[in-house]
Amino acid sequence: MAAGSRAAAARMTASSMLDTPSHPRSRPLDRPRASRWRRGVVALSREKVSEGAADRILRRFGFAIGIAGVIAAIVELPEIADQGRFVPVQWTIVEVVLAFGLFPVLAVVSVGMGPRVIQRVAGAAAVSFLGAMAVVPVAYAAPNAEAASVWLYRVLALGVLAAVLAWRPPLAVAYLVVGAAFSALANLVVLRETTALALLGDFARAAGLSALFLWCVIYARAAAARVDRESAIESSRAAAVAGTAARERERARFAALIHDAVLSTLLDASRTGTESPVLRRQAERTLEQLDECRGAEIEPDRLDAQSAIGFLRSAVHEVNPGIRFTTRRWAGFDDLHLPVDAASTIAAALAEAVRNSLRHATVVGREVRRTVTVTISAGGIRVVFRDDGAGFDLSAVPVDRLGISVSILGRMRQLSGGAGFVESEPGEGTTVTLVWGGNG
CATH class of the missing domain: 1.20.900 (Dbl Homology Domain; Chain A)
Known part of the structure; x- marks a missing residue:
């Protein structure tokens, strides 16, 4: 029952994150622009989900x-x-x-x-x-x-x-x-x-x-x-890197527990010749931590909130280190368990959005600002890439252009619990939204 409640809450939160503006300066689309955007997205989304x-x-x-x-x-x-x-x-x-x-x-x-x-x-x-x-x-x-x-x-x-x-x-x-x-x-x-x-x-x-x-x-x-x-090669490579990073994090966490709790407790016990209430409480806390570590479900193939943010930041900065990367988390509601393959898919789609912006959004005479905002809440993740560059008409994009329809929207459609959206108008920049709402 609790797992079902968490999954339902994740889906509701993912929906709410799609409806809520992620940037204080963002403005709602008027009706004509919104309808053009929806038609463009539908035109680019009519591919078979499971096809390469x-x-x-x-x-x-x-x-x-x-x-x-x-x-x-x-x-x-x-x-x-x-x-x-x-x-x-x-x-x-x-x-x-x-x-x-x-x-x-x-x-x-x-x-x-x-x-x-x-x-x-x-x-x-x-x-x-x-x-x-x-x-x-x-x-x-x-x-x-x-x-x-x-x-x-x-x-x-x-x-x-x-x-x-x-x-x-x-x-x-x-x-x-x-x-x-x-x-x-x-x-x-x-x-x-x-x-x-x-x-x-x-x-x-x-x-x-x-x-x-x-x-x-x-x-x-x-x-x-x-x-x-x-x-396929890039997805496998990204999954392997993320899995290795997850395992390294578990080793580092356990090593920190051994150093900060076990060894320090033993050192204090060797230095204290008499019984000490402080030492007793420290030893009890160390035993509790060890018991929690032993009984906890270790998921080396899933990323927590901090690891997922780092993974996505690396994917963006590998393309261009100058892109501004911000995150939003709420204490107590950021219990993310993002599968490695889902993280790889989101990172690949995000990197393609960044590359498309660098290739096509240039405006002569001024610098184009590009930002990535990652929002984590209740087991879901929402990634928004935004630029204020040249923009384009989604409905005018040829169907054989694979950058948006396959590398961004297609990837997110194939991801269980995932979705992707592209919003753009000529002269008004582009916004790419990637959402994963499953807590699996």
Whole structure:
């Protein structure tokens, strides 16, 4: 019951800390600004909670490629109808369904399904596209003298994009080569009167254009994977440092108890030849302290209020030692037990907020003031980073900018009991609020 009460109190306190201004000079937002801020935060917070950068980029590419397939089908419809005059209508329908049928499905599953489903649908779309090309020799029994190339030749990049989304780069490159060869042979079947040089040119053009799209997607996915790896390494490193610091604090506390209580009591006892009331009380107090130390729950993987403040201060000053760092604590209500991984997440998000400010908040002609305020109360912690720099419009931030959506808000959303908020307006500075309200 007591633990439940403390957890409820922590949540209530975290909520109240979010509603209470943390700086005496802070002023409430008026209604239009508040609504713009909320819209901006919502726009940046629509990511899946458990996804990393690699999964997010996969989801975005899947949706974009699926929509591109639908658009390509609409754009090519006049040419498909024109070339369909030379083949039975059922073969034209088969080709269109095989070439474009799975791309709308890819767009839909990219919105709400997992990465494996997205990759499987993308792989099926890539194979289906090759199937459409394989149908060409059967469908075009007679040559088409009016056509410059078969319509499938112009949309080979769709199949390549689906392939690179579904498979590893070597398989995607192999698909590109096979698809370019199929498209060149499809032109040979449709046109009949062509030369080897023209056939080689068709292959080179199809492969070259598709290779550009292939490289862009491979590079983007590799960059996202590097972001995930670096984030995991930094989190593990910060957790290890914080855990070591916690264990060192316990050793120092025990060493201080031995020196200040046990050894001093023994020394006084050796110097005092007779019974002394003062010595008796000192010995009783030492025994009580030892008993408390033995019976206390030692949590080397959790940080108390003082340790958490020091940990966050170090994270900020590693980025820029000139940033003002202040703390607020209330005696009797600062019984913080912050898990090391939670402290690492908050520190990483805070450091990213500081770096973003240093990169983008500069104002020509004056010095930008930056402050960090840490408030600890009833098992929760609230960290506010504020600058009076250039500011920006949250709703205008592109969705592919990972600094805010992933490195700050995304980290805090993934933290159990955590939340993150960003408030900014052009010319009025930026405020980043990080809250952890669980006493775990």
